[in-house]
Amino acid sequence: MSFESKNQYFLLLIFIYKVSIVYLSMIIWNNIADLYLDGGCLCFDFINTRGSWKELDSKEFLEDYFSILEFFSKQDIVPESYLEKLKGLANSDYFQSIEALNEFKTLRENLYIIFSSIASNANPPKKAINQFNLYLAKYYQRKKLLFTESNSYLINPILDAESIMEPMSFILESAVEILTNVDSKKIKECGECGWVFLDKTKNNRQKWCNPKICGARVKMRNYYQRQKQKQS
Numbered sequence: 001m002s003f004e005s006k007n008q009y010f011l012l013l014i015f016i017y018k019v020s021i022v023y024l025s026m027i028i029w030n031n032i033a034d035l036y037l038d039g040g041c042l043c044f045d046f047i048n049t050r051g052s053w054k055e056l057d058s059k060e061f062l063e064d065y066f067s068i069l070e071f072f073s074k075q076d077i078v079p080e081s082y083l084e085k086l087k088g089l090a091n092s093d094y095f096q097s098i099e100a101l102n103e104f105k106t107l108r109e110n111l112y113i114i115f116s117s118i119a120s121n122a123n124p125p126k127k128a129i130n131q132f133n134l135y136l137a138k139y140y141q142r143k144k145l146l147f148t149e150s151n152s153y154l155i156n157p158i159l160d161a162e163s164i165m166e167p168m169s170f171i172l173e174s175a176v177e178i179l180t181n182v183d184s185k186k187i188k189e190c191g192e193c194g195w196v197f198l199d200k201t202k203n204n205r206q207k208w209c210n211p212k213i214c215g216a217r218v219k220m221r222n223y224y225q226r227q228k229q230k231q232s
Contacts, residue, residue, distance in 0.1 A: 040198030053194025085161035
């Protein structure tokens, strides 16, 4: 291949690389309703309501308290009627909804610190554990015992919609379930965006939260760098 042909090939490669990166960058969700949930469990999906944990100025999907309710609607774990009651409570007290939003965001960061540490085979900071324990003491396990018509007992969540902080108990319950019943080797952090996910592959070798997005982005970048080195 002549020098001119090589140069044209390299320019074409640059063009393809840039177009591909732009295309993948366009696969960005505008709001919580569009967000693709890759975490594998409720608490990880909640952690991943931030566009990236690798960037300081990242897309925020929890824009207001109603975004939190939309998140739970996507999870389909509580009746819509319950979420509507919580929406009514939030509408009746704007400042309380702002406080609740900040509390949920603080929990999200706390969970990220804990599970990111576990994903890197490190012990979570003591400060993060202490903070998590405070959340457990305040919001965890809102349950009630039910006796069914078939003479059996059930433990169900209390859905009385008396406080806009009630949904936090579901997130905490999911986190406790992962911490106590899931092999820590299954807890991973995406090397590209920092999202936390459960590795459900047999060999525990999943690297990215979504191979078609983060995985493809990394592979294209690596390929481009290899071709660039060959041309230099």
